[in-house]
Amino acid sequence: MSEREVSRRQFFVKLGIALNGLAAVALATPIVGYLLAPLIRSQGGRYQKWIDLGELDEFPEGQTRLAKYKNPISNPWDGETDNIPCWVRRVQGEEFQIFAINCAHLGCPVRWFPQSGLFMCPCHGGVYYQDGSRASGPPPRGLFEYTYKVQDGHLMIQGGELPTLSTSASLQKRSDGCQG
Amino acid sequence: MPGLIQRIGDWFDQRLKLSGTIRDVATHQVPTKSASWFYVFGSAALTVFIIQIFTGIMLALIYVPSAGEAWNSLQYLNHTVPLGWYIRALHGWGSNFMVAIVLIHMVQVAMFGAYKFPRELTWIIGVFLLLMTLGMAFTGQVMRFDQDAYWGLGIGASICGRVPLIGAWVVHLLLGGPIIAGDTLSRFFDFHVFVIPGLLIAFVSVHLLMVLKLGINEWPMPGRLVRRSTYVQEYEELAHKDGMPFVPGAVWKDMIFAAFVIFSVMACAAYFGPFGPSGQPDPTIVQTVPKPDFFFQWLYALLAFLPPQMETPALLIGPVVIIGFLICLPFFAGEGEKHWSRRPIAIVTILLTAVALGTLTHLAGYTPWSPIMNAWSQDPVPVQYLTGRSPLERTGAAVFQEKQCRNCHSIGGSGGLRGPALDSVAVRKTHAQLVRQVVQGGGNMPAYGKQLNSAEVDALVSFLDTLHPADQPAARDSARQISSETEHFAVGNSTGEKK
Numbered sequence: 001m002s003e004r005e006v007s008r009r010q011f012f013v014k015l016g017i018a019l020n021g022l023a024a025v026a027l028a029t030p031i032v033g034y035l036l037a038p039l040i041r042s043q044g045g046r047y048q049k050w051i052d053l054g055e056l057d058e059f060p061e062g063q064t065r066l067a068k069y070k071n072p073i074s075n076p077w078d079g080e081t082d083n084i085p086c087w088v089r090r091v092q093g094e095e096f097q098i099f100a101i102n103c104a105h106l107g108c109p110v111r112w113f114p115q116s117g118l119f120m121c122p123c124h125g126g127v128y129y130q131d132g133s134r135a136s137g138p139p140p141r142g143l144f145e146y147t148y149k150v151q152d153g154h155l156m157i158q159g160g161e162l163p164t165l166s167t168s169a170s171l172q173k174r175s176d177g178c179q180g
Numbered sequence: 181m182p183g184l185i186q187r188i189g190d191w192f193d194q195r196l197k198l199s200g201t202i203r204d205v206a207t208h209q210v211p212t213k214s215a216s217w218f219y220v221f222g223s224a225a226l227t228v229f230i231i232q233i234f235t236g237i238m239l240a241l242i243y244v245p246s247a248g249e250a251w252n253s254l255q256y257l258n259h260t261v262p263l264g265w266y267i268r269a270l271h272g273w274g275s276n277f278m279v280a281i282v283l284i285h286m287v288q289v290a291m292f293g294a295y296k297f298p299r300e301l302t303w304i305i306g307v308f309l310l311l312m313t314l315g316m317a318f319t320g321q322v323m324r325f326d327q328d329a330y331w332g333l334g335i336g337a338s339i340c341g342r343v344p345l346i347g348a349w350v351v352h353l354l355l356g357g358p359i360i361a362g363d364t365l366s367r368f369f370d371f372h373v374f375v376i377p378g379l380l381i382a383f384v385s386v387h388l389l390m391v392l393k394l395g396i397n398e399w400p401m402p403g404r405l406v407r408r409s410t411y412v413q414e415y416e417e418l419a420h421k422d423g424m425p426f427v428p429g430a431v432w433k434d435m436i437f438a439a440f441v442i443f444s445v446m447a448c449a450a451y452f453g454p455f456g457p458s459g460q461p462d463p464t465i466v467q468t469v470p471k472p473d474f475f476f477q478w479l480y481a482l483l484a485f486l487p488p489q490m491e492t493p494a495l496l497i498g499p500v501v502i503i504g505f506l507i508c509l510p511f512f513a514g515e516g517e518k519h520w521s522r523r524p525i526a527i528v529t530i531l532l533t534a535v536a537l538g539t540l541t542h543l544a545g546y547t548p549w550s551p552i553m554n555a556w557s558q559d560p561v562p563v564q565y566l567t568g569r570s571p572l573e574r575t576g577a578a579v580f581q582e583k584q585c586r587n588c589h590s591i592g593g594s595g596g597l598r599g600p601a602l603d604s605v606a607v608r609k610t611h612a613q614l615v616r617q618v619v620q621g622g623g624n625m626p627a628y629g630k631q632l633n634s635a636e637v638d639a640l641v642s643f644l645d646t647l648h649p650a651d652q653p654a655a656r657d658s659a660r661q662i663s664s665e666t667e668h669f670a671v672g673n674s675t676g677e678k679k
Contacts, residue, residue, distance in 0.1 A: 038352040038363075047358035068464045071359050078361040079248025080462035081330065101466060106483060107334035109466040111553060116583040117631040122469040123335070124484040125549045125588075125598050127626050135626035137549075140488045161358040162334065164341025167348045 047073060053088065053155040059096070064089040064112050064130060067098075072160045086146065087112055087119070088155070089130065096155065099132050100144035100163045107164065110143065119143065140165070205392060209423035211415075213399035215430035218292070220437035221285035222391070226384065227438040228278040231445060232316075233377065235271040243323070245369035247362040247461070250325035254457045269449035275320055277445050279475045282313045287530055293518030294397035296406045300510035302390045305383050307506045312380050314475070319372035321473045325365055326457035331470030333360045333368075335480075342492040360463075395419060396430075400518035407515060469553065477544035478537045484549035548597035551587040555595045562592030569646060576643025579636050583628065591647065599625060606647050606654035613655075614641045 033040070041047070049072035059065055067088045074082035087099040087110075099119070101109045108123035118135060119128040126137035133142040144163035149156050161167050193199045242261055244253040257264035286306065289295060295303035318336075322329045337360070340350040356363030398418055424430070455473075459465060472480050486494050513526075520527055561577050569577075580586065588598035595601075609617065618637055621627030632640065648654045 036353075038356050039349050042348070042352050042358065066464075066466065071361070073358055075362045077246045077248045079246070079251075080460060080464075081247045081361045081364075082359065083462065083464050084359065085464040085466060101463065102334060102338070105338070107338035108331055108470055109463070109468060111466055113584050113587075115556075116585075116628070118584070118626060120551045120553065120584075120587065122550055122553055123331075123480075125551055127551070129626065129630075135621070136624045138484065138486070138488055138491065140491070162337055162351070162355065162360060164338045164351055165347065166341045166343065167351050167358075 047161045048158055049073075049160050050149075050156050051159050053086075053098075053157055056090075056094070056150065056153055056155055059088050059090040059155065061090050061092050064114065066112070069157075069159070084159070085109070086157070086159070087143075089132075094150045096148050096150075097132060098146040098148050098155075098157050100146065102144065102163055103139060104134075104141050104143060104165070105137070105139040107162070206427040207425040208392065208395075209419040210396050210426050210430050211398045211418050211423050212429070213422070214396045215424065215433065216399065217433055217437070218288055219396065219430070220434050221281055221288055223434040224437055224441045225278060225281045225285050226388075227441055228274050228281060228445065229380065229384065231274045231442065232271065232278060235267055235274060236373070236377075238267045239271055240373065245323075245365060245373075247325065247365045250323070250365060251457055251460045254324065254326075258454060265454050266449060268454035269452070270445060271320075272455040273445050273448040273452070275317055276474065277441060277448075279313055279317050281441070282310055286310060287534075289397065290526065290530060291520050292397055292400050293406070293520075293523070293526075295510040295513075296516070296518060297408050297411055297510075297514045299390070299394055299397065300514055302387060302394065303510050304507050305387045305390070307503065309380065309383050309387060311503070312376050312383065315376050316372065316380070317473065317475055319368045319376065321476075322365065322368040323372055324455065324457050325461050327459040327461060327465065327468045328456070328470050328472065330360060330461040330463060331468065332472055333364060335470075335472075339495050342495055397518075400520070402517070402519040402522050404518070405516050406518060467553075469550070471544075471547075474541070478540035481540040481544040481547075484547070546597070550596070551584075551598050552596040553587060555586040555590075556581050556584040559586055559594040565591065565643075565647065570642070572639050573643045573646055576639035576641065579632070579640040580643055583631065583636075583640070585640075588625075602644065602647055604648050604652065606645050607649070607652050608655060609644075610655045610657045611641060611645055612657060614644050 051069045051072060053067045053069055059067075065088050066085055068083055068085050071078075071082040071084050085101045087101065089097040089099070091097060099110075103110050103121040103123065103126045105121065105124055105126045108121050110119040110121045110126070110128065112119055117130040119130075119132075121127070121137070121139075124138050126139040127135040128139070128143050129135050131142075132145060146157040146159050148158070239257070242253060242257050242264060244250055254268070257268055259265070289303065289306070318332075321332060333355070337351050337354055340354050341347045343350050352358065354364075355361075356367045395415055398415060459468060471477070483491070483495075517523055561581065566574060566577060580591075585602075586595040588596040590597060590601045591603055605614070615637060617623075617625065618632065618640060619627065619629040621629075628637075645654055
């Protein structure tokens, strides 16, 4: 009698554990999906968009100028953080080089010095030549470059992601050629 | 009246049944020698943590965790809300004190061998408490959503971007999206206010419980070895033969030091005020020199010195090795000698770590690896380097400034420290060597061949040729058989060499 009683209770305890295990999985699955939202949203390069940097006339030939754009993916509560700067070098005609502001070393904002034709980073002393290739310091490669095109007299770049050594694959491809 | 209080107390205790536990905790025997001023840092860390919880709750009354509004709400706290600046200062200084006291506590228990049997788990939980404390410090720096916070996140993302294969995923998870923006601040707020404090409270509770259950570490004596088989019994004997109740025997030192720490935090907060915020978090303001908070500056300095090919392995494997070592320490050193005088390796390790961290932090104070971005336009050329110089040499001085050489090279004690000071460069290099160095660069200096025309190189190097002490002649190339006479007569008149 008592043995049967115990095994009946044990069965219900096991049932309880199984039901709660099922509930936990059912509850956790969408939560994990929610937590991985930044990855799901990034699939298929959806963070990358064509961005209008302005008319070609704004960028005189032979000069490198700071341009700013609003990140294509943004929210009203981003404040000023979705205004992204980049360095636009108009080599000649419709030949451009558009560099990310972020140093290839650790992402600090590089500054352009037209007098010496160098980009210098204030954090760890990374220095780049005017074509973005590494001149000295700790950066492992040249500056990140945006893919660009000229459309109806406007300079368009493909961007939308903070460039690091593994994000923004499209930024990396071009600048591989001009590593120092 | 006392009768009434007694009755109310009894009413609660009949229901809560806590008085026995409290009495046990208060009267548990501690070894007399452990009631020492060396043993006050754990309770001091807890004291500061409690300050942090309360000041944090106070700040959350006003602070807006939104990328668009956080910076403004901090300005509002600093300048408009009465005493808002003081609460911010308490929280900021409390943070510094907490990291410092946790580190001191850790060094103390390591020196006293407290991680050995049976307190291995207490130590391991302590390692996690240290990591969480550092996590609070970093996420707290992000809460102060200013330029340093913005670019600090950029550095964090760039480090994550070095993870092989899944780097992009790690970056996106860290930032909560493609860029540093609203979602980034929100998730760091979540970690700073809910996740890490919740874990901290849980871990601190277990940490404390274990100190009570296992007893406080006894004062180490040379030659008194820890053995798994006999330790517990030996400790019980010591605590009862040469011991005293925790209250009041040991607790008064904890209380006095805790009060001292609270007064110190308040004094620093009142005198030095709150930290920042610095400029607003607008990435288009590129005229900025980002820098992490004090306790991360050693890492910032280390990243300037690691060779590029070592950087990614060091960043990704280094933390695993260090944390793994700390966690495993009680397993390979869980028995034996506790006294510092008989543990030379432990002492040397602690000293070397302290010296390394101290040196790196000191270097981060003046960042000799960074170009000084405005040295070229603000630092004057010393007058003695210009008087009596030829027009060509003076033109060279102008080129020297104009081409930002000064950002990396100091003369007359001002300018960058990235490259060598040039006050006596002419002693070290001949004219031809200087031309080569300027045009081709090398040794971590960019090549200026494309940026300077030959006239500018000529002028610049003529100026550099004049930079040597009066009593030390400029270097000369004996292979070129230039008479030493010419060099001595006219300083910098090395034009013969140039032709």
